[in-house]
Amino acid sequence: MIIEVKDLKKTYEGKVPTYALKNINFEVKKGEFIALMGRSGSGKSTLLHQLGLLDIPTSGEVIMDGTNLMLFTEKQKSEFRLKKLGYVFQSYALLPELTALESVYLPLMLLGVAKKDYIKKASEMLRKVGLGDRLHHLPKEMSGGEQQRVAIARALVNNPLILFADEPTANLDSESSMVILKLFRELNKKIGQTIIMVTHEPDDKKYVDRVIWLKDGVIKD
């Protein structure tokens, strides 16, 4: 198992506490492409944030590749995110001042890879996602679908253990969405990339191995 989730809870404190996740338990095998689905407010994005170390659960355990992530300090979490995880957000999440190439080699630069190597690797990754001719373009010079593909290249450039995608096609037209989902499927099949994707589109089921349905913070059988 690449991920084991045990009794995971997330509660937002307040005058009336909100129980976003209630005793979540599930496992993910290496190379699986999983969709987290459910209605708005079901807790699917919250679950992804806990798994991706973007938020701190109230209780429970997330064991990833044999390591209990709950015991990490902030610095260890940063290092783990950099070395082992990749993220694709709903709204591209690119830095407006960086070209496609620079956006993609940024994680490699953080890892201390030599300049020659990170430029080569980032260029290859952009070619893989079909943007070989857009290396030096800024986000404002690219379409939404192209920007999202840059974000995917950035998420994959450090060969992550798991790729997390939070509604990656929500802001795209149907054609661009199909391109992105096919790319995910291809990566999953060709290189065995483990992917956990949040989506609210029922049609996306056909691209994934398994769907985890959430309702009111619990997994539906």
Place this chain on the structure above:
Amino acid sequence: MNIKTSFFLALTSIKRGNKGTLIMTILIMTLAYVNLVFISSVFGGIVEAINTQSIDNQYGNIVIEPAVDERYIDNSEAMKLITTIPGVIGSAAHYLDNTIIKYDERHDGKDIKSGRWLLKSISPLDEKKVTKIHESIIEGSFLETADKNKILIGKEVAGGHGGNLDHLSLGVSIGDEIDVYFSNDIKRSYIVKGIFSTKSTAVDQMVFVTKKEMESVLNIHNSASEILVNIENTGNESEYIEEIRQLGFKNEDIKKWSDLMGFTSSASASFTMISIILGVIGTIVAGITIFIIIFVSVVNKRRQIGILKAIGMTESTIILYFVMQALFYGVIGIILGASLILFVIRPYFISNPLDFPVGWVSLKVTFNIIRISNLSLMAAALIGGFFPAYRGAKESILKSIWG
């Protein structure tokens, strides 16, 4: 902390960010720097003008006064040896007397103008090596060694030259005859040979006759009420005082010019204090300006900060990214500001000094002022950049990205 990545992001942000904002920020930093250096330099110039005025026209570098309970310095042998000390430019022995001076314009005993003024005797050749009163003649000419019945008077005594105390003056011109009543009750008449103006009201209230003339009045020889000494390097007075003392001035009171400045000394100290206060205020304003600029940048890039953290960038690398931007603004501000000061403003004020009551004031841009201003602006940039960056970097990833 990944310095290389911070530098890369800071540089990219500056290169590809909004050019108008960049120019405005650099302009603000440049002006903040010019403000720091200019204020300190103007006050430095005023203090220097006060000091120069005192050295050049009133005290020289060192003043030797008689021992306690003595009226005159009688050590004539030692007096001759002062100028043999290496580095001493000249020495000038003076007799001093508080005199009453009267001017009867119509020679009819009516409407006589009079006043009490300090009279000093000088040896014109020695005097030219110590003070610059001979360069301040505005009417007539300086005294010569052989002059007997000639007198040199300050503009405050003469009147009619825009002095501060014109209402107390005699109203005399070159060639007029005035009567001087010495403290030993001797009265002598002198022809006004020259009128001087030094920009020091105290000096411009003095009158001068030759040493020979004064010795004939006082009936003493080879003595002095005070000796002024001019040295090559102002600031080294203490060393010279030691050497002068070793010539035989055992009991005489030997002082530096700065010990005698009295009110002007406190004025100098006040100007220095005002300069420091304005410098501190200028530095704080520069720091707050950078704080606001970086704060706005952090707020605008809140989402980017969240993304950077999400992909694994540490908080310290993010903080350094913004601090480097602030330091860049500081460095460019210093380079442009220093260029403006050194190549435009300073040359202008050297050519067009300001006319202050204490003298002609130019900018005194010293290495120390430049060094302190550089450090102040860099410290302001560092602190002003750090706090908003720290706050932005500490925010949680989800809050940064989604608000």
